[in-house]
Amino acid sequence: MREISIAERYAIALLDIAVEKKAVEKFGEELARVVKLFEDSRELRTAVTHPRVDLETRKRVLGELMARTMVNPTCQNFIYLLVDRKRISALKLIMERYAELVDKHLGRVRAEVTSARPLSAPERARLTAALSKTTGKQVVLAERVDPALIGGVITRMGGKVIDGSVRARLAALRARLTAAH
Amino acid sequence: MKQHTQHTQHTQRMTRISRAAARALLLGHAARAALLTLLAAPALASSGESTRLFQSIDTLVFVALIALLARKPIKEALAARSDAVANDINAAKALHDEARALLTRYEGLLSGLERERADLLAQYRAQGEAEKAALIEEGRRDAARLAADAQRAAENELLALQRKIEAELVDAALAKAEALLKTGVGALDHDRLTQDYIKQVEQLGA
Numbered sequence: 001m002r003e004i005s006i007a008e009r010y011a012i013a014l015l016d017i018a019v020e021k022k023a024v025e026k027f028g029e030e031l032a033r034v035v036k037l038f039e040d041s042r043e044l045r046t047a048v049t050h051p052r053v054d055l056e057t058r059k060r061v062l063g064e065l066m067a068r069t070m071v072n073p074t075c076q077n078f079i080y081l082l083v084d085r086k087r088i089s090a091l092k093l094i095m096e097r098y099a100e101l102v103d104k105h106l107g108r109v110r111a112e113v114t115s116a117r118p119l120s121a122p123e124r125a126r127l128t129a130a131l132s133k134t135t136g137k138q139v140v141l142a143e144r145v146d147p148a149l150i151g152g153v154i155t156r157m158g159g160k161v162i163d164g165s166v167r168a169r170l171a172a173l174r175a176r177l178t179a180a181h
Numbered sequence: 182m183k184q185h186t187q188h189t190q191h192t193q194r195m196t197r198i199s200r201a202a203a204r205a206l207l208l209g210h211a212a213r214a215a216l217l218t219l220l221a222a223p224a225l226a227s228s229g230e231s232t233r234l235f236q237s238i239d240t241l242v243f244v245a246l247i248a249l250l251a252r253k254p255i256k257e258a259l260a261a262r263s264d265a266v267a268n269d270i271n272a273a274k275a276l277h278d279e280a281r282a283l284l285t286r287y288e289g290l291l292s293g294l295e296r297e298r299a300d301l302l303a304q305y306r307a308q309g310e311a312e313k314a315a316l317i318e319e320g321r322r323d324a325a326r327l328a329a330d331a332q333r334a335a336e337n338e339l340l341a342l343q344r345k346i347e348a349e350l351v352d353a354a355l356a357k358a359e360a361l362l363k364t365g366v367g368a369l370d371h372d373r374l375t376q377d378y379i380k381q382v383e384q385l386g387a
Contacts, residue, residue: 116366123376126379130386131386150363151370152378153375153378162382164377166374
């Protein structure tokens with residue numbers, strides 16, 4: 001809970017700077033790239049978070065890495081700040097909260113769409129349009145494929161779930177058959 | 182009361198002594214007369230027949246004297262003896278009556294005890310019978326309750342088993358259906374399912 005609150009504060013501060021620099025979405029993308037680097041490399045996580053690695057070494061490693069991934073200087077400074085204040089472990093939470101704040105700032109909503117097979121482009125466009133009409137906001141789809149659904153689609157948007165999967169239908173059928181007895 | 186009794190007894194004793202003295206004096210005079218007669222008789226008798234006659238007379242006089250002198254004491258002694266015997270009889274009768282009364286009382290007590298024993302026995306028997314009946318009734322109730330419990334438990338178990346079997350059947354049927362769907366759903370089915378889903382979302386926004 002405390003980490004969420006900290007992440008919120010840092011995300012709001014970064015958004016203010018991003019709005020000022022008119023790079024709201026760019027900052028989000030760069031943060032996501034750095035988070036992905038952390039997630040993909042255990043060595044990097046260890047080098048940046050281990051207490052026996054001093055601050056200068058951490059910053060140097062991160063600096064080389066961010067230069068290679070072409071992270072702009074503002075984002076680099078933001079990450080150095082997190083290292084200095086020993087908040088780098090909250091980077092993923094900050095990135096997630098920043099994305100939410102950006103969506104809110106731009107008046108859009110994210111929808112996580114899970115389907116048994118990848119959606120075609122027309123299906124994606126039609127679904128996005130339908131969801132935008134439902135919410136009255138611009139909808140950004142985050143797609144995921146899960147064959148365990150057998151067939152159909154599930155959309156999670158905010159706290160709402162629209163489940164049209166075959167797996168859900170089978171579960172409903174099981175519940176009806178069990179309740180009938 | 183005790184002093185009066187003692188005085189009366191003393192007076193009676195003195196009267197008896199006076200009477201005995203008088204009798205002894207009289208008896209002495211009579212004895213002397215008889216002795217004189219007897220002493221005079223041999224002198225007077227000179228023949229054998231006269232001797233026998235005088236002897237007879239002597240005897241008669243002696244007997245008469247004896248009867249005259251000893252009649253009253255003997256009578257008194259007999260009367261005293263009779264009184265004593267009567268007293269003894271009375272005392273014995275009183276004792277007998279007392280013993281009888283005691284016997285009657287004890288018989289009554291025994292009879293009461295017997296009745297009490299019989300009453301107690303009857304009471305205990307009645308209590309025992311009542312308790313026996315209560316125990317039998319309780320046993321019947323327990324047996325009925327146990328039977329009802331057993332039946333209910335059996336019914337519940339049967340129902341649970343039935344539900345378990347039904348659940349297993351449902352699971353098996355759905356597992357089979359899921360397996361069939363996994364292998365049987367093709368590209369066209371996926372398309373149709375996705376189109377249906379998008380229509381459903383569109384209807385939500387309509």
